[in-house]
Amino acid sequence: MPKPSNNSSSGLPGLRKSAIVLLSLEEEATAEVLKHMSSREIQEVSQEMATVGQVSHADVTNVLEDFYVEAEEYSVLGVTSTDHIQNILVKVLGNDRALSLIEDITETKATHNGIDALNLIDPGTVAEMIRDEHPQIIATILVHLERGQAADILAAFEEKVRNDIMLRIATFSGVQPAALQTLTEVLTTMISGQNLKRSKMGGVKTAAEILNLMNSSTEEAIIENVRGYDEDLVQKIIDEMFLFENLENLDDASIKLVLKEIDTNTLTVALKGAPQSLVDKFLGNMSQRASQMLIEDMEARGPMRLSVVEEEQKTILQVVRRMADSGEIILSSADESYV
Numbered sequence: 001m002p003k004p005s006n007n008s009s010s011g012l013p014g015l016r017k018s019a020i021v022l023l024s025l026e027e028e029a030t031a032e033v034l035k036h037m038s039s040r041e042i043q044e045v046s047q048e049m050a051t052v053g054q055v056s057h058a059d060v061t062n063v064l065e066d067f068y069v070e071a072e073e074y075s076v077l078g079v080t081s082t083d084h085i086q087n088i089l090v091k092v093l094g095n096d097r098a099l100s101l102i103e104d105i106t107e108t109k110a111t112h113n114g115i116d117a118l119n120l121i122d123p124g125t126v127a128e129m130i131r132d133e134h135p136q137i138i139a140t141i142l143v144h145l146e147r148g149q150a151a152d153i154l155a156a157f158e159e160k161v162r163n164d165i166m167l168r169i170a171t172f173s174g175v176q177p178a179a180l181q182t183l184t185e186v187l188t189t190m191i192s193g194q195n196l197k198r199s200k201m202g203g204v205k206t207a208a209e210i211l212n213l214m215n216s217s218t219e220e221a222i223i224e225n226v227r228g229y230d231e232d233l234v235q236k237i238i239d240e241m242f243l244f245e246n247l248e249n250l251d252d253a254s255i256k257l258v259l260k261e262i263d264t265n266t267l268t269v270a271l272k273g274a275p276q277s278l279v280d281k282f283l284g285n286m287s288q289r290a291s292q293m294l295i296e297d298m299e300a301r302g303p304m305r306l307s308v309v310e311e312e313q314k315t316i317l318q319v320v321r322r323m324a325d326s327g328e329i330i331l332s333s334a335d336e337s338y339v
Contacts, residue, residue, distance in 0.1 A: 022049060151210045151212075170207035204233070244313040245275060248278045272298060282294075
């Protein structure tokens, strides 16, 4: 065992040090270590392994000294080999899961790609950029965007085109080679030619998530259009949607967390016309003073336009979806978990 040196790897993040140690081991040894990690931990450390780059002897020695591992025989680590990482992951996860994870790792090595750039552009501008493309290409692009961005872009299209695109999103099963080539050419023209990997997105859940963030009149029109195409398909989409009324199925702890994240004025408007049971759900998780103020404010508002109420409900649903995606709360219907 080498003597501790004056240098230290303490300045390196723990994940980086773990990646260096694992890449210093034989594949079998690394695979054995990974077997004791969760799927999320495997993905995180594998991604780090793929981005470490060249590691000097001094850095390797310092890291291995910190872990009390012999490192005298190493000079420089060439740790960018995807084959090395793939062989390890296959031993741990099996071929299919390993290949899928390698795809994800490869994609995250790029600091930016075309789809990420579209998330940062004004929705109206994006809609104009892709308006003349085939609806299938537009659908393929939208399924890769953040759901709120996709909803805003979709809303900018005229109803007939919008309905066609949503139907394609709901029935989306991946990008075939020819379509992928066309999409790549479109993205090349629009945003400097970043390629897009074969899609594992789209489908009923994606369609439902986008519809959740659209205004109610547009949402209803799209649903009716899909219903005319396939009754079973539209029911699957509806089953995946999380509506404002579904907030009643949240547990009290989740309701309290949501209350901390939303504006009181937004809640006051959103609850206008909501089922009394849902109103009671929110009131029951507020202090007596806060609940009384909310009741008085709702009464003072008087009749309100439905479109205004629905807009505030969508605002709350966006907050709820964000919290669910981050794991702060769990969304569920009366009998089925969504997240």
